[in-house]
Amino acid sequence: MPTTTAQQRRKHAKEEYDAFLAACPSRLVLDRLSDKWVTLVLVALGDGEQRYSEIARIIAGVSQKMLTQTLRGLERDGLVTRTVTPSVPVTVTYELTDLGQSLRAVIGAIKDWAEQHIPQVEAARADYERRTA
Amino acid sequence: MPTTTAQQRRKHAKEEYDAFLAACPSRLVLDRLSDKWVTLVLVALGDGEQRYSEIARIIAGVSQKMLTQTLRGLERDGLVTRTVTPSVPVTVTYELTDLGQSLRAVIGAIKDWAEQHIPQVEAARADYERRTA
DNA sequence: CGGAATCCTGCCTGATACTG
DNA sequence: CAGTATCAGGCAGGATTCCG
Numbered sequence: 001m002p003t004t005t006a007q008q009r010r011k012h013a014k015e016e017y018d019a020f021l022a023a024c025p026s027r028l029v030l031d032r033l034s035d036k037w038v039t040l041v042l043v044a045l046g047d048g049e050q051r052y053s054e055i056a057r058i059i060a061g062v063s064q065k066m067l068t069q070t071l072r073g074l075e076r077d078g079l080v081t082r083t084v085t086p087s088v089p090v091t092v093t094y095e096l097t098d099l100g101q102s103l104r105a106v107i108g109a110i111k112d113w114a115e116q117h118i119p120q121v122e123a124a125r126a127d128y129e130r131r132t133a
Numbered sequence: 134m135p136t137t138t139a140q141q142r143r144k145h146a147k148e149e150y151d152a153f154l155a156a157c158p159s160r161l162v163l164d165r166l167s168d169k170w171v172t173l174v175l176v177a178l179g180d181g182e183q184r185y186s187e188i189a190r191i192i193a194g195v196s197q198k199m200l201t202q203t204l205r206g207l208e209r210d211g212l213v214t215r216t217v218t219p220s221v222p223v224t225v226t227y228e229l230t231d232l233g234q235s236l237r238a239v240i241g242a243i244k245d246w247a248e249q250h251i252p253q254v255e256a257a258r259a260d261y262e263r264r265t266a
Numbered sequence: 267c268g269g270a271a272t273c274c275t276g277c278c279t280g281a282t283a284c285t286g
Numbered sequence: 287c288a289g290t291a292t293c294a295g296g297c298a299g300g301a302t303t304c305c306g
Binding site: 184 | 287
């Protein structure tokens with residue numbers, strides 16, 4: 001008679017739940033958007049194609065590692081196209097696909113919500129501080 | 134003559150940029166939504182008020198620590214209300230505010246996008262695997 | 267110029283145990 | 287039942303260095 005049954009049971013339930021979450025389409029999108037840099041890159045590419053170094057300059061705070069990682073992910077998901085011009089030195093440009101553009105619209109929706117409701121959120125925060133202080 | 138000027142300059146630029154981002158309303162919302170549990174709690178409360186233990190049961194995979202932390206954050210931002218009934222033992226219920234309801238609508242928008250476009254994303258991924266394999 | 271590989275650190279998270 | 291406190295592990299993310 002194992003004494004760890006309860007623990008194992010819980011762990012198992014958790015794993016199943018995680019699997020369920022992983023399969024959820026919304027989570028997939030959410031996970032992408034949650035990535036700080038994804039949003040910024042999407043916006044940076046909003047005006048049209050940009051070179052790698054241009055994006056890096058526009059976003060300023062990003063490390064090459066994260067920028068490359070982000071761009072790879074977006075390319076993988078079909079949100080941006082990557083074009084290599086084999087000149088010397090190499091030139092690489094990125095551009096939003098139609099899919100990428102449509103995702104940008106979602107970001108717009110979030111932005112709109114934020115701009116409309118942030119005052120309320122901040123008021124609530126101030127209120128909360130006051131009550132708990 | 135400092136030899137680390139370039140580094141410091143970059144670091145400084147990064148800090149400014151971070152501050153800029155922190156001030157961005159959209160980021161604030163995005164950071165909240167990015168939290169895996171926030172979305173789930175919002176949805177769990179969608180049907181009406183729930184008790185703490187009910188939420189924990191519905192979401193299943195969450196630890197009390199994270200659940201409490203999440204609920205505190207939502208309360209702080211005025212997205213949910215917390216009601217304590219001083220019976221024995223204590224009963225605590227949570228409910229979405231109007232603000233919380235409206236944020237739930239945003240999640241709905243994301244869900245809609247996901248359901249419409251995920252097939253394309255997955256096709257892109259399969260394609261990407263093929264090309265890079 | 268654009269990117270890959272390596273190392274290293276801080277924070278987020280979960281498990282556990284205790285209070286009212 | 288609802289919540290706090292403490293501790294330990296994992297991994298996301300940055301800095302650095304080298305390749306095409």
